[in-house]
Amino acid sequence: xxxxxxxxxxxxxxxxxxxxxxxxxxxxxxxxxxxxxxxxxxxxxxxxxxxxxxxxxxxxxxxxxxxxxxxxxxxxxxxxxxxxxxxxxxxxxxxxxxxxxxxxxxxxxxxxxxxxxxxxxxxxxxxxxxxxxxxxxxxxxxxxxxxxxxxxxxxxxxxxxxxxxxxxxxxxxxxxxxxxxxxxxxxxxxxxxxxxxxxxxxxxxxxxxxxxxxxxxxxxxxxxxxxxxxxxxxxxxxxxxxxxxxxxxxxxxxxxxxxx
Amino acid sequence: xxxxxxxxxxxxxxxxxxxxxxxxxxxxxxxxxxxxxxxxxxxxxxxxxxxxxxxxxxxxxxxxxxxxxxxxxxxxxxxxxxxxxxxxxxxxxxxxxxxxxxxxxxxxxxxxxxxxxxxxxxxxxxxxxxxxxxxxxxxxxxxxxxxxxxxxxxxxxxxxxxxxxxxxxxxxxxxxxxxxxxxxxxxxxxxxxxxxxxxxxxxxxxxxxxxxxxxxxxxxxxxxxxxxxxxxxxxxxxxxxxxxxxxxxxxxxxxxxxxxxxxxxxxxxxxxxxxxxxxxxxxxxxxxxxxxxxxxxxxxxxxxxxxxxxxxxxxxxxxxxxxxxxxxxxxxxxxxxxxxxxxxxxxxxxxxxxxxxxxxxxxxxxxxxxxxxxxxxxxxxxxxxxxxxxxxxxxxxxxxxxxxxxxxxxxxxxxxxxxxxxxxxxxxxxxxxxxxxxxxxxxxxxxxxxxxxxxxxxxxxxxxxxxxxxxxxxxxxxxxxxxxxxxxxxxxxxxxxxxxxxxxxxxxxxxxx
Numbered sequence: 001x002x003x004x005x006x007x008x009x010x011x012x013x014x015x016x017x018x019x020x021x022x023x024x025x026x027x028x029x030x031x032x033x034x035x036x037x038x039x040x041x042x043x044x045x046x047x048x049x050x051x052x053x054x055x056x057x058x059x060x061x062x063x064x065x066x067x068x069x070x071x072x073x074x075x076x077x078x079x080x081x082x083x084x085x086x087x088x089x090x091x092x093x094x095x096x097x098x099x100x101x102x103x104x105x106x107x108x109x110x111x112x113x114x115x116x117x118x119x120x121x122x123x124x125x126x127x128x129x130x131x132x133x134x135x136x137x138x139x140x141x142x143x144x145x146x147x148x149x150x151x152x153x154x155x156x157x158x159x160x161x162x163x164x165x166x167x168x169x170x171x172x173x174x175x176x177x178x179x180x181x182x183x184x185x186x187x188x189x190x191x192x193x194x195x196x197x198x199x200x201x202x203x204x205x206x207x208x209x210x211x212x213x214x215x216x217x218x219x220x221x222x223x224x225x226x227x228x229x230x231x232x233x234x235x236x237x238x239x240x241x242x243x244x245x246x247x248x249x250x251x252x253x254x255x256x257x258x259x260x
Numbered sequence: 261x262x263x264x265x266x267x268x269x270x271x272x273x274x275x276x277x278x279x280x281x282x283x284x285x286x287x288x289x290x291x292x293x294x295x296x297x298x299x300x301x302x303x304x305x306x307x308x309x310x311x312x313x314x315x316x317x318x319x320x321x322x323x324x325x326x327x328x329x330x331x332x333x334x335x336x337x338x339x340x341x342x343x344x345x346x347x348x349x350x351x352x353x354x355x356x357x358x359x360x361x362x363x364x365x366x367x368x369x370x371x372x373x374x375x376x377x378x379x380x381x382x383x384x385x386x387x388x389x390x391x392x393x394x395x396x397x398x399x400x401x402x403x404x405x406x407x408x409x410x411x412x413x414x415x416x417x418x419x420x421x422x423x424x425x426x427x428x429x430x431x432x433x434x435x436x437x438x439x440x441x442x443x444x445x446x447x448x449x450x451x452x453x454x455x456x457x458x459x460x461x462x463x464x465x466x467x468x469x470x471x472x473x474x475x476x477x478x479x480x481x482x483x484x485x486x487x488x489x490x491x492x493x494x495x496x497x498x499x500x501x502x503x504x505x506x507x508x509x510x511x512x513x514x515x516x517x518x519x520x521x522x523x524x525x526x527x528x529x530x531x532x533x534x535x536x537x538x539x540x541x542x543x544x545x546x547x548x549x550x551x552x553x554x555x556x557x558x559x560x561x562x563x564x565x566x567x568x569x570x571x572x573x574x575x576x577x578x579x580x581x582x583x584x585x586x587x588x589x590x591x592x593x594x595x596x597x598x599x600x601x602x603x604x605x606x607x608x609x610x611x612x613x614x615x616x617x618x619x620x621x622x623x624x625x626x627x628x629x630x631x632x633x634x635x636x637x638x639x640x641x642x643x644x645x646x647x648x649x650x651x652x653x654x655x656x657x658x659x660x661x662x663x664x665x666x667x668x669x670x671x672x673x674x675x676x677x678x679x680x681x682x683x684x685x686x687x688x689x690x691x692x693x694x695x696x697x698x699x700x701x702x703x704x705x706x707x708x709x710x711x712x713x714x715x716x717x718x719x720x721x722x723x724x725x726x727x728x729x730x731x732x733x734x735x736x737x738x739x740x741x742x743x744x745x746x747x748x749x750x751x752x753x754x755x756x757x758x759x760x761x762x763x764x765x766x767x768x769x770x771x772x773x
Contacts, residue, residue: 028667066670067419123435158517160438189451218660236628 009085021078023055033063033071046073054079089223093242095249100149103244107151110252117146117247118170118211119179120157123193130181130217131156134240145240152244163193167200170211176251177212179243182220190217191228198229212250214243309334309347316348316392318363322371329367336370340377353380353388394478396426399644401676402482402618402653406431406663408450410460414467419666421471421479424673427504427651429482430464432456437487437516438741442496452663456483456493461500480504482542485530486512488522488742494530498537504583505534508544509571510564514730515547519740520722524571531575532761541577542651543568546587546620548730554589554624558604559708560730561586565608566713567721569615576761579614583651587620588640592632596697598639603701605647606692611706619644621655633657634675641679646686652676 015022029046033039043060050058055077062074098106107115119135135156136145147154155173157166170178180197182190194215201210216234225233232246310330321328337343337350351366354375360366369375380388390397403425405416410430417428433450436443446463447455454460461483468479480503485494490507497505509527512518534541545561545568552560565584572582586608590597608617621640626633637655644652654672656664664672692698716724728734 026667028665064670066666067422070666072667072670159515160435 010082011085012082013079021080022076023079024074024076025050025053025055026072026074028066028070028072030069031071032069033065034068039063039065039071042071043073046071046075050075050077054081056080095246097241098245098248100144100241100244103241103248104149104151106248106252106254110248110255111151114151114153115177115247115251116153116155116173116175117177117179118155118157118166118173118175119181120161120166121159121181121183122161122163122166122197123182123189130183131158131179134179134181134216134238134243143239143241146244149244152247163196163200166197170201175211177214177247180213180215182215182217190215190219191224194220194228194230194233202229212247214246216243304343304346306334306338306343309337309343312346312348313351313363316363318367320364322368324371327371329364329371332371333363333367336367336373336375337377340375341379345379348392349380349385349388350377352392353378353384356387356391357384391476394472394476396477398616398650399619399648399652399680400426400480400650401673402427402429402651403669403673404429404431404653404664406453408433408452408454409448410446410454410463411448413454414464417464418467418471420669421468421475423670424677425479425654426477427480427482428464428468429506429653430454430456430460432484437484437512437518440488440742440745442489442492456496458496458500461496461502465501482506485534485541486544487516488512488518488526488745490523490526490530491533494533494537494539497539498533502539504540504542506544507531507534507541508547508564508585509568510725510730511544511547513725513735513740515544517735517740519743519746520725520735520737522740522742522746525746527571528575529758529761531572531577532758535576535578535581536761538581540581540583540616541572542583542618543585545585546589549587549589550624554587554591555594555600558600558705559712561604562608562611562705562709563712563716564730565612566709569612579612580616582612582615583618584608584612584615585618585620588622588643589620589624592622592625592636598643599698600701601639601643602647602692603698604705605643605649606698607702607705609647609649610702616650618651618653619649620653621659623655623659626655626657626659628661630657630661633659634671637672638675638679641676642683642686645679645683646690648687 012019012021013023014020027046027049029042029049031038031042031045033042043063046060046063047058050060055075056079058075058077060073060075062072064072066072117135119131121131132145134145135147135154145154146152147156155169155175157169166178166180169175178197178201180194182193197215198213201213212232213230214232214234215228215230216238218236220233220235222233222235225231231250234243234246310328313330313333318330318333322332333351334343334347337347341350351363354360354370354377355363355366358366358369358375360369366375370377379385401424403420405413405420405428407413407416413430417430420428431453433447433453433455435451436453436455443455443457444459445457446459447457461481465481468481472479482504483493483497483502484506485497486506486508487493490512494505494507507527507530509524512523513520531541543565545564548557548560548564565586568584569582573579586604588601588605590600594600605619619640622633622636625636633655634657637657640655641652654669654676656668656672658664658668712729716729719727722737724730726734726736
C-alpha cells in the first residue's frame, strides 16, 4: 500500500467480518442490581450509555452487582464511526534505529569523545523502573541499557532528585543529554515536572550549550514535546536502543560527505 | 565509689551463693509446680469462661439485678449443656443460629431463659469456631488503597473489606520515604498514596474496627515503616494498633538510596518496637525482582529473606511476625516459567515454615493486555494456593495502567476466590516428583544462595550492597541520604526505650542460670 492509498483509506473495527464495526467495552455504573427491577433498570441504563457512545445495536452480555451500590457491565456492539487514516496524527520516528555497535561507532566518528547522559526521576516520583530500564545494564525488552554502551557515560541519579540538583549535576558532568523519567501522574505531576526542568535549564546562564532534554514515562504523549519545552518525549514501551539512536541522531549526526 | 560500677563494668555480688544450690532451688520449684500446671491445663473455671466472653467484647450488667452479662451467659450455658467444652462453642453457635446482633443481646435472652444452648458438631462447630475467633483463614487476601486523601481511603478500604479483603494496606505518598520528619494530622494531599501520620493511622484503624464488627471478621491494617523515619513510624503504628508494617532491612538502601548505615540502625530499633507491639513485618524482597531478572536473581531473594529473618529475630521478632516477601515475576515467555515459580515459592515455604509469607503478584510483565494479565494473576493465585502462601496480595489486571477501578478490584477478588474454591487444597494432593525439575530448581536456588552468602560474609554485607549484589543497584556505605543523621553512641549513652526493648533483665537472668 502506498502512502496515497493509505491516505484515502477509511476503516471500521473488525469483529469477524470486514467492516462489521464490532467492539467490546466494559464499565461500571453507580446503580444497584439486587432486585429484578433494579437489574432491569441498570441494564437499560448500560444499553442507553452504549447507544450514546455510538454502539448501535448494543448487547449487554454481562451485568454483575459489585456490592450494594454498583453494577459492572460488559457490552458488545456495532459502532457506526469511521476512521479516516488521512486524519490520523502520529509522531513519526524522525531518526533511524541503530544497533549498539553502530551507535558506538557514530559517537567515535562524529563526536570523538564519550557521550554523557545524566538520568533521574525528579520531584515526588520514587519510581525508578523507567529510568532504570533505559539506563541500567540490565535494560528492558531484551535490550541492554545505555550503561552497556562503550561510548556512553551514564550518571543515574535515581529517584526523587530535586530539579536544582539535577541541573547542577548535569552542568558538573558536562552532560550532552538529560533523561528524565516520570511515572507518577496524579494531579499531572509528570507534566509539571517536565515543564519545570525545561524552565530551569533555559534560565541556567552558565551553560556553554544546553543539554538535550528528553523526558519519558508511560503516560506521556510523544506529541507534547513542544508544549512542555523539551526536545523529545518518549511514551510507553520505549526501549534503550530507541533512546540511544535518538541521542546520536541529534547529538552526533553523520559527518557530511561520509556516507557510512 | 560503688555507684560508678553500676554502668557497664562487672558488678560485685553482695553475697557469695553457691550457683549449684541456686540451680537446685529452681529445679525443685519446677518439680513442685509441674503437676499444678498439668491440673490448670486440664481444667477450666467459670471465671476463665467469663473472661473469654469479656475478651469477645461482652461487657455491662443486667439492669434488673445488677448481675454482669458474662455471669448470666456462662450460667445459662452451664445449665443448658455444661461448660466442660468451654462457653465459646455453645455461645457462638447460639449467636449465629439465633441471628443475634451481639453477645449482649444473646446474654439478655439467655438470662430470660429464652435460649436453648447445645454443643455444635461438624460444620456447625466449625462455623462457631470461626465466628468466635473472628480471624479469617489463610491465605489472607491483601488489598491496597491509595487515593492520597485519608477521607477517600476510608470508604474505599471499607468497601474492599466488604468485598473480601482481610488486610488493607494504605500505600504511602511516594515522597514520604525521603522526608526526615513524620507529617502531622489527617492529610488529604498525597502523590500515589496517602501520608503515614499518626492521625491517619488512627482514623483508618477506627474505620476498619467498625467494618470488622459489621462483618464479624477482623480486618487487618498495614502501612510502611520504610524511609528515613522507620523508628518513628513503627512507634506510631504500635500506638495506633496497626497489625502489619512493611519493614525491610535493605529496601530503603536499594530503592530509595537511603544511606545503608542509617537504614540498618533505624531498622533495628523499628523492629524492636514492632516486636513489642505484636506487629507482623512484611519484607520487600519482591522489589528486587522488579529491577533484576526473576530467574537469575532468585537466590538474592532467598539471601535477603535469610538476612531479614536474622535481623528480625535478633531484634526480638517471633517467627509468626516474620512476613517475608517474595513475588511471581518470571517472564511468562520463559519456558516452564510456572514450574520455576512453583519451585521458588515452595522453597521459601519450606525454608520458613512458621513465617506468614507474603506473596506478591506479577507487575513487571503486566503489559496493558488486561486479558492476558488476568490469566497471569490467576496463575499467581494458583501458585500461592498450591505452595500454601500465607498472605496473597491481589493482582490487578490494570497494573501499571491506573490506580484500580472498583471493577478491577472486584474482578481480581473473583479471580482469587475462584482459585481458592477450586484449588485451595491442591497442595495436600500434589507433590512434585523427587528429583524432578521443580525439586532440582529449588535445590539449585538454595545452593546459589549459600554461595552468595559465603561471598557476602567474606567481603562484608555493606561491601556487597556497595557492589550491587541486590537489585542490580550499587549503594556505597557512605552514599545516599541521611548519613548526616547517624551518630556513634558516646560512653554513657542513655535511651530508656532501648534498655527496655533489649530485654536487659531477661538477658542477665538467662546468663546467670
